[in-house]
Amino acid sequence: MLLLISPDSVDEALDCAKAAEHLDIVDVKKPDEGSLGANFPWVIREIREAIPADKPVSATVGDVPYKPGTVAQAALGAVVSGATYIKVGLYGCTTPEQAVDVMRGVVRAVKDYRPDALVVASGYADAHRIGCVNPLALPDIARRSGSDAAMLDTAVKDGTRLFDHVPPEVCAEFVRRAHEAGLLAALAGSVKAGDLAELTRIGTDIVGVRGAVCEGGDRDAGRIRPELVAAFRAEMDRHAREHAAAVSAAS
Numbered sequence: 001m002l003l004l005i006s007p008d009s010v011d012e013a014l015d016c017a018k019a020a021e022h023l024d025i026v027d028v029k030k031p032d033e034g035s036l037g038a039n040f041p042w043v044i045r046e047i048r049e050a051i052p053a054d055k056p057v058s059a060t061v062g063d064v065p066y067k068p069g070t071v072a073q074a075a076l077g078a079v080v081s082g083a084t085y086i087k088v089g090l091y092g093c094t095t096p097e098q099a100v101d102v103m104r105g106v107v108r109a110v111k112d113y114r115p116d117a118l119v120v121a122s123g124y125a126d127a128h129r130i131g132c133v134n135p136l137a138l139p140d141i142a143r144r145s146g147s148d149a150a151m152l153d154t155a156v157k158d159g160t161r162l163f164d165h166v167p168p169e170v171c172a173e174f175v176r177r178a179h180e181a182g183l184l185a186a187l188a189g190s191v192k193a194g195d196l197a198e199l200t201r202i203g204t205d206i207v208g209v210r211g212a213v214c215e216g217g218d219r220d221a222g223r224i225r226p227e228l229v230a231a232f233r234a235e236m237d238r239h240a241r242e243h244a245a246a247v248s249a250a251s
């Protein structure tokens with residue numbers, strides 16, 4: 001499982017860089033503009049320059065409306081700025097057809113510019129609170145649009161978590177559908193170290209985290225701490241070892 005960490009500024013990304021050996025993807029966002037709020041192009045560029053070249057930079061394009069042209073242009077901005085994971089939060093899409101429309105535009109805009117960049121179609125575990133597409137529709141939306149990954153995060157950061165809205169067995173079905181479609185499955189939403197056993201067991205490819213690696217567990221007032229990133233990674237590695245041992249004992 002890969003660890004994606006979301007700094008909100010160049011300063012925080014520099015703290016991520018201090019823990020670079022413990023993380024896999026640096027995800028640029030602007031949390032004060034929403035769960036998948038988009039940051040400025042120059043921030044993406046500066047963060048790309050600040051972190052080791054072997055660590056991919058991801059950028060969120062926003063909690064987007066159903067405006068395929070606008071979103072495709074924003075996604076191009078993210079990839080031109082140096083991100084190679086382009087994450088789109090399908091906030092304003094109320095049907096899978098609308099979501100596929102948006103993501104097809106993004107895939108074309110991104111891959112015409114940089115064919116090796118990965119496009120991530122993100123829905124929300126708490127979709128019922130905001131009226132957007134159902135979490136389990138995401139793998140098919142990602143497949144139909146030519147995206148590379150399906151993701152879930154939470155839209156409302158009020159302390160409720162991924163598993164509060166989409167229980168582990170439903171997340172397992174999400175991962176199963178994503179893999180069946182040949183996609184990566186990414187999960188986030190106030191994930192804590194205590195969720196890692198389940199996330200590992202169900203075969204999650206990427207776990208996205210912010211609050212759990214911020215001081216005081218506070219994604220807004222706290223700042224990402226390198227030692228918390230290292231501790232979270234140690235827990236991930238422990239669960240990976242335990243899971244591998246259990247699988248081999250059962251076979």
Ligand SMILES: O=C[C@H](O)COP(=O)(O)O
Pocket residue numbers: 004006027153157188189190191208209210211212219
């Ligand atoms: O993509 C990951 C998100 O930034 C997760 O943030 P969170 O762990 O604070 O919900």
